[in-house]
Amino acid sequence: MRAKDVMTSHPILVSAAEQDRAALRRLMEDADIHHLPIVEDGHLLGVWVATGDGRVVMLGRDRVEEISSDASADAGMRALMGDAEAVLVRDAGLPVGVITRSDVLGIVRTAIGRGIGRRHPRPTVIRIAGPSGAGKTTLIMRSLAHLGQFDAVVVQANVAAGEAGAAEAGAEAAGVREVVEPSAHWRSGLERVVSRLADSELILVEDRDGELDLAHGIGEDVQVAVIPAADAGSLSSLQLADAQAVVLTAADGLAPEEVAEILATVERRCPGLATFVVASVQDDAGLDPWVRWVSMQVMRRHG
Ligand SMILES: Nc1nc2c(ncn2[C@@H]2O[C@H](COP(=O)(O)OP(=O)(O)O)[C@@H](O)[C@H]2O)c(=O)[nH]1
Numbered sequence: 001m002r003a004k005d006v007m008t009s010h011p012i013l014v015s016a017a018e019q020d021r022a023a024l025r026r027l028m029e030d031a032d033i034h035h036l037p038i039v040e041d042g043h044l045l046g047v048w049v050a051t052g053d054g055r056v057v058m059l060g061r062d063r064v065e066e067i068s069s070d071a072s073a074d075a076g077m078r079a080l081m082g083d084a085e086a087v088l089v090r091d092a093g094l095p096v097g098v099i100t101r102s103d104v105l106g107i108v109r110t111a112i113g114r115g116i117g118r119r120h121p122r123p124t125v126i127r128i129a130g131p132s133g134a135g136k137t138t139l140i141m142r143s144l145a146h147l148g149q150f151d152a153v154v155v156q157a158n159v160a161a162g163e164a165g166a167a168e169a170g171a172e173a174a175g176v177r178e179v180v181e182p183s184a185h186w187r188s189g190l191e192r193v194v195s196r197l198a199d200s201e202l203i204l205v206e207d208r209d210g211e212l213d214l215a216h217g218i219g220e221d222v223q224v225a226v227i228p229a230a231d232a233g234s235l236s237s238l239q240l241a242d243a244q245a246v247v248l249t250a251a252d253g254l255a256p257e258e259v260a261e262i263l264a265t266v267e268r269r270c271p272g273l274a275t276f277v278v279a280s281v282q283d284d285a286g287l288d289p290w291v292r293w294v295s296m297q298v299m300r301r302h303g
């Protein structure tokens with residue numbers, strides 16, 4: 001965004017000769033502004049400022065930032081967050097606009113009206129993919145039981161449209177907000193459903209059952225592969241090229257040393273990938289690090 005997109009255009013400027021504070025005050029009140037840059041022969045000399053206590057004071061040129069209308073709006077914002085009382089915007093040398101904190105507050109008000117805030121920049125979208133029966137639904141439901149601090153939604157891309165109502169009702173009964181959206185398997189469908197859920201903090205997308213193919217994202221923030229530990233030995237690094245984590249499920253069906261060996265294989269093949277092992281039918285020590293990792297994904301996007 002450029003300075004010209006955020007400035008107030010057609011600024012009222014005064015010459016150095018205008019010193020009558022009562023008249024300056026009236027001028028500012030009539031125009032509903034608090035700043036009058038002082039410009040003489042095109043040169044900025046300072047700025048008159050209407051203070052909150054009814055006075056009109058003159059500040060020097062050092063308190064006004066001058067930028068070009070094509071400069072980044074961010075340059076003006078930074079100046080106002082620092083020492084500048086106002087920003088004078090020039091186009092081809094001529095003063096064409098002013099940016100003050102009032103302009104900034106107006107933009108903030110619009111942003112808040114659109115639901116944009118520091119705490120809720122946008123939801124973190126985690127796509128969970130894996131073959132049928134891998135334990136995706138089980139993992140999502142068990143995870144949500146420990147993620148109560150976030151406003152979370154499950155997007156179920158794995159249910160035929162005809163079953164949608166029943167699935168949503170079932171999730172609701174379990175205290176989980178779920179949206180059934182088969183089209184979330186594709187980029188455009190995911191984008192649509194995410195924009196509809198922009199007020200949430202965490203969106204867990206259960207992708208359609210299928211062969212793992214996480215070489216390319218579809219617009220999510222994080223891709224997670226879910227696969228039974230017993231099948232994970234055959235995972236290739238290509239299948240997980242764009243994944244951030246893999247969860248090996250049903251570890252309860254294997255001996256601990258088998259699980260350790262599989263885990264070592266996955267870590268060797270995909271160095272740097274976050275790996276977790278869960279076993280839903282046992283006392284599950286593996287779920288805890290996974291839940292912490294998911295929380296981290298949300299928190300680091302909160303800024
Ligand atoms: N033993 C065991 N069974 C599991 C585990 N996770 C899921 N299951 C079972 O595997 C079946 C398929 O799980 P589900 O979550 O529906 O898989 P999805 O098709 O990937 O969503 C269900 O009967 C689950 O109870 C696990 O960690 N251990």
Ligand SMILES: [Mg+2]
Nearest residue numbers: 136137158206
């Ligand atoms: Mg499922």
